[in-house]
Amino acid sequence: xxxxxxxxxxxxxxxxxxxxxxxxxxxxxxxxxxxxxxxxxxxxxxxxxxxxxxxxxxxxxxxxxxxxxxxxxxxxxxxxxxxxxxxxxxxxxxxxxxxxxxxxxxxxxxxxxxxxxxxxxxxxxxxxxxxxxxxxxxxxxxxxxxxxxxxxxxxxxxxxxxxxxxxxxxxxxxxxxxxxxxxxxxxxxxxxxxxxxxxxxxxxxxxxxxxxxxxxxxxxxxxxxxxxxxx
Amino acid sequence: xxxxxxxxxxxxxxxxxxxxxxxxxxxxxxxxxxxxxxxxxxxxxxxxxxxxxxxxxxxxxxxxxxxxxxxxxxxxxxxxxxxxxxxxxxxxxxxxxxxxxxxxxxxxxxxxxxxxxxxxxxxxxxxxxxxxxxxxxxxxxxxxxxxxxxxxxxxxxxxxxxxxxxxxxxxxxxxxxxxxxxxxxxxxxxxxxxxxxxxxxxxxxxxxxxxxxxxxxxxxxxxxxxxxxxxxxxxxxxxxxxxxxxxxxxxxxxxxxxxxxxxxxxx
Numbered sequence: 001x002x003x004x005x006x007x008x009x010x011x012x013x014x015x016x017x018x019x020x021x022x023x024x025x026x027x028x029x030x031x032x033x034x035x036x037x038x039x040x041x042x043x044x045x046x047x048x049x050x051x052x053x054x055x056x057x058x059x060x061x062x063x064x065x066x067x068x069x070x071x072x073x074x075x076x077x078x079x080x081x082x083x084x085x086x087x088x089x090x091x092x093x094x095x096x097x098x099x100x101x102x103x104x105x106x107x108x109x110x111x112x113x114x115x116x117x118x119x120x121x122x123x124x125x126x127x128x129x130x131x132x133x134x135x136x137x138x139x140x141x142x143x144x145x146x147x148x149x150x151x152x153x154x155x156x157x158x159x160x161x162x163x164x165x166x167x168x169x170x171x172x173x174x175x176x177x178x179x180x181x182x183x184x185x186x187x188x189x190x191x192x193x194x195x196x197x198x199x200x201x202x203x204x205x206x207x208x209x210x211x212x213x214x215x216x217x218x219x220x221x222x223x224x225x226x227x228x229x230x231x
Numbered sequence: 232x233x234x235x236x237x238x239x240x241x242x243x244x245x246x247x248x249x250x251x252x253x254x255x256x257x258x259x260x261x262x263x264x265x266x267x268x269x270x271x272x273x274x275x276x277x278x279x280x281x282x283x284x285x286x287x288x289x290x291x292x293x294x295x296x297x298x299x300x301x302x303x304x305x306x307x308x309x310x311x312x313x314x315x316x317x318x319x320x321x322x323x324x325x326x327x328x329x330x331x332x333x334x335x336x337x338x339x340x341x342x343x344x345x346x347x348x349x350x351x352x353x354x355x356x357x358x359x360x361x362x363x364x365x366x367x368x369x370x371x372x373x374x375x376x377x378x379x380x381x382x383x384x385x386x387x388x389x390x391x392x393x394x395x396x397x398x399x400x401x402x403x404x405x406x407x408x409x410x411x412x413x414x415x416x417x418x419x420x421x422x423x424x425x426x427x428x429x430x431x432x433x434x435x436x437x438x439x440x441x442x443x444x445x446x447x448x449x450x451x452x453x454x455x456x457x458x459x460x461x462x463x464x465x466x467x468x469x470x471x472x473x474x475x476x477x478x479x480x481x482x483x484x485x486x487x488x489x490x491x492x493x494x495x496x497x498x
């Protein structure tokens with residue numbers, strides 16, 4: 001990698017901002033703090049482990065969705081980007097890539113710590129990325145798509161938050177139907193690692209395609225995003 | 232009196248600025264519409280009241296149906312209100328104006344709470360209008376207003392207090408994540424799973440007020456869990472205590488932020 005490439009990625013990480021970049025890692029820290037409080041309250045090891053797994057499977061994807069929405073909505077130099085040879089889609093892709101990379105590194109490190117401490121209770125640890133990555137990409141994809149479609153931070157964050165809450169509330173409803181189960185984002189923490197879990201995660205990953213296609217179509221006309229403030 | 236007039240001017244400005252925000256109306260309309268359309272599959276607690284049910288029951292069911300998810304939109308809408316002044320570099324300019332930090336904070340709070348509550352009130356009135364036509368009972372409108380005041384308004388005040396102040400410390404993305412997580416943990420997750428304030432007087436989902444209006448415990452009101460003193464039997468006085476506690480708890484972060492800002496100004 002050229003030094004100019006390193007400089008460019010460093011620049012993109014800086015433009016991402018520490019609040020968005022570190023948000024997912026901070027969400028894991030919060031999960032660890034809640035787990036410590038739960039343990040302090042006399043909860044058993046399985047319950048503490050469930051809190052930590054919930055942090056990885058549920059809280060992390062929500063944090064990525066909120067951070068990705070901020071990345072899309074708060075770019076102050078969008079007008080300048082449109083005048084440069086590099087396409088805006090490329091710039092946005094790089095920043096979301098930095099966010100995904102930082103989040104993945106935090107998630108892998110968190111998984112390693114849980115496994116080393118004997119607190120891992122999910123699927124086999126080699127399949128652990130399937131615990132958080134599909135839900136992260138799905139919820140993040142939804143949030144970015146709505147942010148680009150509506151140009152509204154409020155709509156995008158509420159949609160991500162509303163879907164997350166509805167999935168938590170109606171977990172049994174998703175489990176009751178064969179067609180709905182693969183679309184459930186948090187199966188391990190709410191339904192347990194049932195047989196066929198891995199296939200369902202792969203199906204969930206495939207359902208990200210419409211969001212990705214929508215994002216690519218919307219980014220063909222980036223001038224749509226030229227608004228000073230949310231309407 | 233001058234301070235009050237200036238504070239009301241800030242409140243008026245904030246209200247008109249936010250009430251014109253199309254995305255706020257669209258978000259609340261989409262959420263309320265989805266809840267109304269999906270309530271049949273959400274379980275018996277959220278289902279429409281049976282035919283012949285009194286207006287009080289019909290409209291309270293609408294209020295607690297909305298209170299499950301609508302406050303998420305309140306939190307998202309208000310999360311960057313105070314940070315916006317900093318982002319647009321108008322904080323210093325606003326600080327030079329006659330209202331002091333406390334007046335500006337109070338005005339911003341009152342204006343943004345009223346504006347954010349307006350689409351939710353409109354959703355309740357639409358539901359009340361629908362029920363009036365469907366059931367032929369004109370009492371639906373006043374009971375709709377009463378249910379909004381008892382169940383949704385305290386939730387709005389509580390959420391607004393934290394949504395305005397917490398992002399100043401936590402940053403907006405992290406606050407949004409923690410707020411959605413809190414809403415599930417602190418209002419809907421049963422204490423048997425984890426220690427949680429669900430079903431206590433401090434649950435902003437409005438379980439005590441809804442239980443009192445319905446005459447039967449709903450939304451886990453009074454369920455055994457941590458801090459038993461905050462989990463009395465749901466009665467009228469318990470509902471009043473819950474509403475008062477939620478309003479006071481919502482004002483606490485504002486009070487703290489106001490004191491800190493005043494101290495910084497005089498330092």
